[in-house]
Amino acid sequence: MPTLWLVASLLLLAVAGFVVGRQRALSTAGGDAKELHSLPSYYGHNVAFTTLVPALGALAIWLLVQPMFIESRVSKMIPDEMAPDRPTLGLVMSDVRRVAEGLDIAVARGALSADDARSLRTEFTDVRGRLGEVGVALGADVRPEVLRAAQRYRVMSKTGNRMMGIVIGVLAIVGFAWSYMQTHKDFRARNVVEKGVLSLLILAASLAILTTIGIVLSMFFETINFFKLHNASDFFLGGTWAPNFRGDSELSILPLLWGTLYISFIALLVAVPVGLFAAIYLSEYANNAVRSFAKPLLEILAGIPTIVYGLFALLTVGPLLVNTFGKGGALGVEWMAGATSVLTAGVVMGIMLIPFVSSLSDDIINAVPQSMRDGSLGLGATKSETIRQVVMPAALPGIVGAILLAASRAIGETMIVVMGAGAIAKFSANPLESMTTITTRIVSQLTGDTDFASPETLVAFALGLTLFVLTLGLNVLALYIVRKYREQYE
């Protein structure tokens, strides 16, 4: 791995720079550190950073840009009739990359000489067979255009890598030399180093924004592609979800949204009463012993990974419900056909959300000032009357915020519904039927063999963007309510 070696030598150069810079600063001061403007190590750091940071930055940019550049140059070599549209071009290009990779491996193993790899022609050699011998399996025979493109690709990446090595090396050495020349006892090394560190800190902080932009953009462009292939009004207003491979899929979000909201509703139906009463008891009634015992135990439920809940839904709760409501079950009714259902997923998700609701409401109830309780109790109200008529109304906005946050968690939850809810998209009010959700469909449309040119795959991005907007909206609303409420008593 040439890149790895490059990074290793850069690091080595930086360490050397630290030692050399520090020494030079001391020697200009005649060996007396007190003469220096900054502590000696800052001069060392200055040289090390100036060597390392620009070179590493350039390396990162180079690694991102080079493949794009080569790709665009090489893809021009593919004749139009072979790749009439962008997606096919993408497929051909991945063939090209694979052949190039195969040639590399063949050269590395000695099965081909470097010259052969460059001058190989499909007319004279069975390229697929030769590559197959070294363990690179190709799906079809290599076409001459692809082989030529692959050879060009290899040559270009090779020159690219060589140039990268040279440019980065020169950059590092120039940085080293320049900062070394600068090093002098009056040089304000600490200020320079601190400025550099500060800009690195700012860079790290802005990564959060970059992530958000990345999320939005990655889904936005594919969503636009999707709406070019599929009618937007069908997506938002249609009533059926029926993807197929004939090209006349009906992809509408409404049945999925219905399933999502229905399951979330049942989850909240379980989580809100239990969580809220638990929070009330813990904050108003329980003594310290009970509190310090029950609270962490309840919070364990929040730390259990969702895959565990998913398995619990699929293998325990689902069969249990079938044994109760299904054919030959305890109730003697035939209401339930399979283990996956709205109720299965909803109940399990509700269990997951109990600690979420209880710990948020606990905080909020505790934030209600004690004087309000004292006033109510002083007027002769019982404890429960105080809670119901004074504490709850005061805490209500906060609790609504907590419930909204829980709802947003429920809507975005994936594993429980993937394993417990089923795959049938429909409008139905029967909680014992299996239904599907937005997250389940995202998973199923994007796993397995995906073709990023078909609306059936691209719809996942539109679903993802809708999900993102939905949960973000709920969160912002909830945080706004909670914040506003907090200000009221502070």
Add this chain to the structure above:
Amino acid sequence: MSDTSKTSLLALTPRTKARNAAEKRFRAYGIAAIAVGLMMLIVLVTNIIGKGTGAFQQTFVTLNVELLESKLDKKGNRDLDDIKKVTTFGYNPLIRGAMEAKLAEIGIETDMKGKDLEGILSKGAVGQLREYVTTNPDKIGETVEFRFLAQSRVDGYLKGRVTRESIENDKAISVEQLELVDQLVDAGVIVKTFNADFILGADASDQRPEAAGIGVAMLGSLSMMLVVLALALPIGVAASIYLEEFAPKNRLTDIIEVNISNLAAVPSIVFGILGLAVFINYMHLPTSAPLVGGLVLTLMTLPTIIISTRASLKAVPPSIRDAALGVGASKMQSVFHHVLPLAAPGILTGTIIGLAQALGETAPLLLIGMVGFIASNPPETLVDGLLAPNSAMPAQIYEWAKRADPAFYERAWGGIIILLVFLVTMNTLAVILRRRFERRW
């Protein structure tokens, strides 16, 4: 209250009784809610333990196999290439013979044919035998004792999952075979013992649940955690230091802060879509690679680490900063030399909790392809571990749960026990660190 004679402070009026009853009821609701929550926890834990511990035990059949020269090395020259030409089919008669010999030795009479006798063993037994012979060709001609995996139905029978009633329509095993298994168990040929291969081994095809292990997926998870630790910790700490200590109060900082708190609440699957679009479709990083999984989980864990790091930086009292500044340190020096070391235990705790969260996350891994194949070979080098396709523990559990054979469900529960052991250890470590190093100012 004009009519005071009728009310006494000692006797409760109906209204007071009703109010007291309401009070009691309300209190009972609270207790019931907590009881429901705790009961769910107990049900979940007992369910996991009850269904998962079976995966740590496996049924083995001990046989003495005579490695016949006439079958394995017809030319008798011990040439490895010739020996390798014998496919696994060529080994079937050996196992059949060993089985028959064993039955004769312990005096069991059966009219079952060789194929049915062989059916008691795992389909992987011949492979195990062949592997042994190709690595030890000098043993040909001798009789060697082997411990073979029993077939998953036999294993299930010993664990109570498979019964005579449940196999009525099952082609994989018959009642006669189960009778024979009973006899072999009595003779000590078939035993159920601890199975280290489940913890350390690789996944197996969906025909051989008895051979599936979670070890390779564990390495995949470990590689991902390395990536997360190497990226999320430095970036998270740097971002928190800037936001907490240096950032001016302006629009931009506000936007960053709102951004981080919102990112913490973005559904994990959205990060999976981001990873698929950016790392795989745009940057052409290899699909299913732990590196990509690690990058996605890094982005997902970053908000958690930033939030907890900021809290622990905030907990360091301003007097420390003032004292450092007072003796002439620069702002940067006061932070890096004094505040950061004091906040380190808190940062560490937050990081461990973030890592634990990342370890259990599944949804984004489904989208970047860390599921749906058999993670069969442990990676050999660190680079391989990062770039070669692999699975991860939760993805492996999901994969098992999807397979049709119920024998895999036991594996899935067992996998969950291992996953939870990791999580409990990490969280306990975090609690201990917090208790040990927490400072109250």
